[in-house]
Amino acid sequence: xxxxxxxxxxxxxxxxxxxxxxxxxxxxxxxxxxxxxxxxxxxxxxxxxxxxxxxxxxxxxxxxxxxxxxxxxxxxxxxxxxxxxxxxxxxxxxxxxxxxxxxxxxxxxxxxxxxxxxxxxxxxxxxxxxxxxxxxxxxxxxxxxxxxxxxxxxxxxxxxxxxxxxxxxxxxxxxxxxxxxxxxxxxxxxxxxxxxxxxxxxxxxxxxxxxxxxxxxxxxxxxxxxxxxxxxxxxxxxxxxxxxxxxxxxxxxxxxxxxxxxxxxxxxxxxxxxxxxxxxxxxxxxxxxxxxxxxxxxxxxxxxxxxxxxxxxxxxxxxxxxxxxxxxxxxxxxxxxxxxxxxxxxxx
Amino acid sequence: xxxxxxxxxxxxxxxxxxxxxxxxxxxxxxxxxxxxxxxxxxxxxxxxxxxxxxxxxxxxxxxxxxxxxxxxxxxxxxxxxxxxxxxxxxxxxxxxxxxxxxxxxxxxxxxxxxxxxxxxxxxxxxxxxxxxxxxxxxxxxxxxxxxxxxxxxxxxxxxxxxxxxxxxxxxxxxxxxxxxxxxxxxxxxxxxxxxxxxxxxxxxxxxxxxxxxxxxxxxxxxxxxxxxxxxxxxxxxxxxxxxxxxxxxxxxxxxxxxxxxxxxxxxxxxxxxxxxxxxxxxxxxxxxxxxxxxxxxxxxxxxxxxxxxxxxxxxxxxxxxx
Numbered sequence: 098x099x100x101x102x103x104x105x106x107x108x109x110x111x112x113x114x115x116x117x118x119x120x121x122x123x124x125x126x127x128x129x130x131x132x133x134x135x136x137x138x139x140x141x142x143x144x145x146x147x148x149x150x151x152x153x154x155x156x157x158x159x160x161x162x163x164x165x166x167x168x169x170x171x172x173x174x175x176x177x178x179x180x181x182x183x184x185x186x187x188x189x190x191x192x193x194x195x196x197x198x199x200x201x202x203x204x205x206x207x208x209x210x211x212x213x214x215x216x217x218x219x220x221x222x223x224x225x226x227x228x229x230x231x232x233x234x235x236x237x238x239x240x241x242x243x244x245x246x247x248x249x250x251x252x253x254x255x256x257x258x259x260x261x262x263x264x265x266x267x268x269x270x271x272x273x274x275x276x277x278x279x280x281x282x283x284x285x286x287x288x289x290x291x292x293x294x295x296x297x298x299x300x301x302x303x304x305x306x307x308x309x310x311x312x313x314x315x316x317x318x319x320x321x322x323x324x325x326x327x328x329x330x331x332x333x334x335x336x337x338x339x340x341x342x343x344x345x346x347x348x349x350x351x352x353x354x355x356x357x358x359x360x361x362x363x364x365x366x367x368x369x370x371x372x373x374x375x376x377x378x379x380x381x382x383x384x385x386x387x388x389x390x391x392x393x394x395x396x397x398x399x400x401x402x403x404x405x406x407x408x409x410x411x412x413x414x415x416x417x418x419x420x421x422x423x424x425x426x427x428x429x430x431x432x433x434x435x436x437x438x439x440x441x442x443x444x445x
Numbered sequence: 446x447x448x449x450x451x452x453x454x455x456x457x458x459x460x461x462x463x464x465x466x467x468x469x470x471x472x473x474x475x476x477x478x479x480x481x482x483x484x485x486x487x488x489x490x491x492x493x494x495x496x497x498x499x500x501x502x503x504x505x506x507x508x509x510x511x512x513x514x515x516x517x518x519x520x521x522x523x524x525x526x527x528x529x530x531x532x533x534x535x536x537x538x539x540x541x542x543x544x545x546x547x548x549x550x551x552x553x554x555x556x557x558x559x560x561x562x563x564x565x566x567x568x569x570x571x572x573x574x575x576x577x578x579x580x581x582x583x584x585x586x587x588x589x590x591x592x593x594x595x596x597x598x599x600x601x602x603x604x605x606x607x608x609x610x611x612x613x614x615x616x617x618x619x620x621x622x623x624x625x626x627x628x629x630x631x632x633x634x635x636x637x638x639x640x641x642x643x644x645x646x647x648x649x650x651x652x653x654x655x656x657x658x659x660x661x662x663x664x665x666x667x668x669x670x671x672x673x674x675x676x677x678x679x680x681x682x683x684x685x686x687x688x689x690x691x692x693x694x695x696x697x698x699x700x701x702x703x704x705x706x707x708x709x710x711x712x713x714x715x716x717x718x719x720x721x722x723x724x725x726x727x728x729x730x731x732x733x734x735x736x737x738x739x740x741x742x743x744x745x746x747x748x749x750x751x752x753x754x755x756x757x758x759x760x761x762x763x764x765x766x767x
Contacts, residue, residue: 113552117541124540281536289502289532291525291596292553445502 110292114300119307122270131269132312136262137319140255143381144324147250155218158184159197164204167229168197173221194218197226247327247412255320256407257380259313263339264346264374264400266312268367271301271350276363285445294444302347309343329414337417338410338424342403345427348435349399355438374400402426451514453478453600453631454499459508461494468494470655472508476633476648478599481626483646484635485752487762491655492635493533496604499633500530513600526555529598531589533605539578543569546577547591554596567591567621583614590621601625603634607641619644639752649752653760663752670755673708673720676728679744680717680735697738704730711757716744720754 106112122128154172158179159165168176179187184196188207195208195218204226208215278284287297313336320326328335353370357363377391378384378400387395395401406423409415417424454476461469469491476482484492497503499510501517501524510516515524537546547560558566564573567587572580580588586606593601603622607615622645625632636642642649643663651659651666659666680694696717698710706723721727724747735742756762 107548108552110549110552113549117538117545117549120545121538121540282532282534283536283538285502286530286532286535286537286592289500289525289530290550290553290592291522291555 111296111299111303114292114296115303115307118274118300118304121274122304122308128270132262132266132308133315136258136316140251140258140316140320141323143254144251147254153214155195155214155221156193157195157197157218157222158187158193160184161199164197164199164226167226168222170229171221171225174218174225195222197222247329249324251320251324252326252412253383253408254381255317255324255326256411257404259316259339260342260378260400260404260407261375261380262312262316263309263342263403264371266308267305267343267346268350268353268371270305270308271347272354272357272363272367273360275301275351275354276357276360279358279443279445280360282445288444298351298439301351302344305343305347306340309339313339326411328411330410330416334417335407335410338403338406338420341424341427341431342399342407345399345403345431348431348438351442352434352438355442358443374398377401379404397426399427399430402430451478452476452511453480453513454482454633455509455511456495456499457509459495459498459510460506461491461498461503462506467655469498469505472652472655472657474650474657474660476631478631479629481622481632481634481645481647483642483649484633484652485637485639485642485649485756486652487637487756490652492637492652493604494655495652496602496633496635500528500602501525526596527599529593529596529601531593531601531603531606533608535589537577537585537588537592540576542574542576543580543588544573546588547595550592551595557596558594560595563591563595566594566624568617581614583610583617586610586614586618587621590618594625598630600631601633603632605635605637607636607638615641639756643752651752651756651759653756658759659755666752666755667750670750670758673722674724674747674749675754676719676721676724676731676747677744678717678731678735678742678746679715680740681743694740696735696740700734700738701731704734707731709758711761718757720750720758721747 154175156175156177157168158177159168160179160181162178165176165178168174177193179196181196181198184193184198184207187193188196188209194212194215195206198205198207206219206222208219210216210219275284278287284297288294317326317328321328349370350367353366354363357366377387377395378398379395380400384395384401384405385392402423406420406427409420409423410417452475454474456472456474459469459472460467466489472491472495474482484495486492494503498505499512501521512524513527517524541549543564544560547563551557551560551563564570567590569584569587569591572584577585577588590603590606593603606622607618610618619641622632622634626645632645634645646663648660648662649666650657659670661669680696701707701719702710704727706721706727708720708722711718719731728747732742
């Protein structure tokens with residue numbers, strides 16, 4: 098009954114382990130949603146909310162017909178005539194940014210000086226009223242308008258979402274299924290077979306890399322087609338960064354799952370690891386907003402390094418050779434957790 | 446390899462303690478090639494610990510284990526290729542199919558039977574493309590057997606292969622084990638079902654509290670430990686008014702024990718058990734004695750001793766008591 102083993106994919110245990118892992122991932126509809134649909138929906142939602150609109154027309158109010166006419170003459174303002182009490186109310190509820198009142202010969206502007214739009218309205222309104230009263234500009238000025246891709250919020254957001262998505266899918270993907278395998282005694286059954294143990298973990302990493310290709314291409318393709326997000330750095334370097342980032346979080350997922358025996362424990366641990374990075378690592382807003390005292394800590398987080406490096410590549414076209422600090426941080430976050438988890442990993 | 450010269454399994458002085466319990470407390474065993482050997486005992490007797498030490502999954506505190514002339518320290522890689530293992534309560538991934546699971550396990554072995562052959566052996570042809578989540582308990586257990594067989598092992602470990610299965614599924618699995626025996630594989634199985642051991646095993650070791658308390662063929666064990674027949678009966682008092690409550694009426698045990706041929710007596714859950722040598726002369730006297738005590742039989746049966754009775758005799762406990 099014994100047949101000598103032919104060397105082919107069919108009989109390669111590493112291939113079979115990787116293929117099995119991929120099948121199991123693809124047969125999990127919830128996982129598919131979180132990996133593919135969720136980041137796209139998030140990008141779409143935020144992209145629409147923060148889209149760059151044509152320069153706003155600012156709503157203002159005025160107490161006399163003359164003032165209203167003077168203000169309405171400027172294309173940047175939308176002026177409404179209202180009496181003082183109606184104007185006060187409109188200011189309070191935010192339907193106008195500024196109320197211009199006639200007082201004797203002069204004008205009084207009522208507005209909130211901590212609101213940037215209101216300050217803009219103050220400047221435009223003042224100019225409009227002065228021009229209407231006969232002011233002449235002493236210096237002639239012309240405008241040349243630019244709308245540069247790469248400086249919009251969506252451009253900033255996409256590398257952040259990519260980093261967070263790579264973190265989530267790698268950690269959940271490894272952590273959950275390893276602990277599930279341990280809980281269901283499957284890990285024990287595997288080590289009771291002649292399977293080389295390293296191949297079990299390698300199967301996870303390889304299947305992760307296959308998923309990564311699909312995940313990254315779908316997400317960045319979407320960002321490119323729908324939002325025109327720029328890719329200024331070399332694509333191969335971006336690909337390399339994605340692989341590195343995925344390996345880092347796979348190693349962290351492995352570490353978190355290396356001893357836990359219940360899904361509850363591993364979920365708690367994962368949230369503990371990921372939550373600080375969701376907040377601190379600059380996915381949605383720049384990490385430099387945090388106080389200086391926190392900066393060394395924030396910069397040392399793997400997700401911060403990942404997002405910084407990917408933003409550098411995509412938005413500024415920075416070469417990998419200039420991102421060595423981030424790459425170094427990522428390599429350390431790969432090597433240490435991986436080595437530790439191999440040491441403490443529990444097969445049963 | 447000289448046939449017969451090297452035993453399939455040799456255990457010497459095996460001990461293993463866990464934090465709170467001495468699970469294995471000095472075991473010596475030898476299993477010949479081609480034998481089907483049963484480790485029998487109640488839950489917690491140390492069967493699983495013993496078998497897992499043999500499988501190289503648990504380290505022993507003391508003692509040596511040799512399988513097929515090799516040991517786990519120096520010959521682990523070779524051993525893993527030569528043995529097949531079915532563990533208690535392995536749950537394979539629900540979303541894999543039978544065929545995919547077997548193809549995966551087959552890829553771990555240098556040589557073995559084909560995936561098709563293993564599916565046929567486990568009689569899972571109709572389920573080959575079904576996901577494991579949709580299999581019955583018996584089918585899952587046969588799949589577990591198939592994963593142990595894809596490497597065409599010389600030595601097969603089965604840890605409680607039929608626990609939790611319905612009678613039909615058990616018979617089905619027994620057929621599979623018989624088939625393995627016919628193919629000349631050595632099989633070591635644990636069970637807490639006596640009928641299973643009697644049915645399948647050439648020799649049986651009965652374990653209790655981490656020790657082997659008896660070791661022989663099922664037949665010999667029954668013959669030497671309890672050669673007698675077993676009489677079981679339950680009584681209800683005829684003249685006992687209902688107001689005295691539901692408790693079974695008192696039986697004068699001493700009177701029964703005085704009957705020639707009655708060797709021992711015990712009560713389990715209202716059922717009296719006598720082990721009796723001279724069945725044909727003792728039974729009429731038992732009837733007479735019970736009559737004399739004003740007791741009516743509600744149950745009465747006799748059977749020849751089974752391994753279950755051997756266990757009861759050796760330990761004073763039923764297998765079901767844990």
